[in-house]
Amino acid sequence: MDTSHGPVVVGTDGSPRATAAVMWAAGEAVLRDRPLHILHATGLESRSGRNLSPETAQLVLDSGRALLDEAAASATARYPDLAVSTSLGKGKPADTLTEQSGSEGLTVVGCRGRGGFHALLLGSVGLRVATHAHGPVVVVRGSEQPSTGVVLVGIRNETDLATVRFAADEARLRKATLRLLTAWSLLGAVGEMVPGLDDATSVGDREAATEQNVADTIREEYPDLTVTVDLVKASSASGALVDASAHADLLVAGARRHQRSSGRLAHVTHAVLHHAHCPVAVSHHA
Template sequence: MNTDPVLVGVDGSESAAAAARWAAREAVLRHVPLTVLAAFGFADGSFVGERYPPVEWLEVKEAEAEELLQAVRDDLAEVEPRVRIAVETSPAGPEVALREASAKARMLVLGEPTGTLSGLLAGSPDIDLVAHAHCPVVVVRGTIRPREPVVVGVDGSPLSEAAIGCAFEEAAVHGVPLVAVHAWLDADRSRLFGDRDFPFEAREAEHRLLAQRISGYSALYPDVRVERIVEQDRPRDRLIEWSSRASLVVLGSRGRGGFTGMVLGSTSHALLHHAECPVLVVRAGTTAAGDR
């Protein structure tokens, strides 16, 4: 049994507090500890004018981080009293500290991009933590709907396969249905057929692909009710639309249309910025949340 903790980063923002509450519930349902990390260093590890920050500065920042962690503890004790919490501070920047800590976590949870820590998602280096963490990453955004289905994007790629496994486990842990969405409007086919419906044989092939991809997991998780959706549309558009009635959207960091070497594809980028519920991203080289 995997007893690695759920890891969440906090920075005092409301979005990070929401992420901590989400992570606490996840830890309770999975019967694992929750690690709450407050990193107080600069993002690039530097200190203006000096190679290392003064000891006095470090002491003040560490005290502030410890005060923040106590506030998080108090909040979680009210909303999830059963959660087992370990707290950590780090003089490193948030991205570095969380990436290193993710090597010993089953899942990393972040708030949506509004604060300093959550702001990692706002610009170009924003996606670095999602892209390079050692475990699957959840960005808690939008509306929390714990009783709604888990939605997974399926496209037949190896990362999609890993996402399916994560999604089935999430649905089983939370006791909710799973919606497997396969949207298959790609550029080559669009140039060939334009706005017309694709041939019946092509559509049937996509239905078979989805059925094949989820069949093995349905056998492993017989209690998870699955709805299969095959649509002729861009994956990101369908998944964003489904996110308005989901508890969680799960997808691989890039799909079969991504360029070789890309860490995150256009669909995962779009969901991280526009989904209306939390998003779980599974990246190459990470292990599915329940397999570690």
């Protein structure tokens, strides 16, 4: 997926975490040499918004414009040469961001806005955008830290190759190392074991071979990129990725859907969106 031609789009509601997302998005726009577009959705077209008096609705609009002006000023203060635009919408925040997301750009959200009661969890807006956006989405998690020079991606098998390619593009953009991580357990491999072979040996060897095949493909396609592989025996793939995210600048996860519902992300992606220690990019691909 080529995301180098579209803008970096970020939503804000003025909360501290949304403000952090705006500044992260601004840095990402500079890195990509793309413009930054900041959105704020008032919700005036929702059922509750339509019940407001004209005077109150106007106050909401004025407040939203002031919020956008402040966000744009903060972004240009740090990055004076950055092209910044803003827009004020009347729809719901998640719907507005999803509509504005494009396959050739990047959409950025904070991990929780004003409505949240638990700062560690992803809010409903971020989760909905990450699930339904038309292109890649980054959920800005964790506090601002010195760069580790690592982009992390979790893989399960060769079907994740498109996600790994997206992660490779992100690593190359950042001049970072790409770290491939596969977490496996005997319990997770029940029903897939090779009869007549030692369970731990056969499962571990199979996972190692799969990961190496993916790594070899990426090294061939990205000869200038440093690629490392890690095979981790763990009870939880999501737990292993969350732990590893403490030592990464970006964690990339595929937008694989839950088998029982096309409207829900699979549990590993869902878990890292809630608990990772660094920003999480969800790659939407065909």
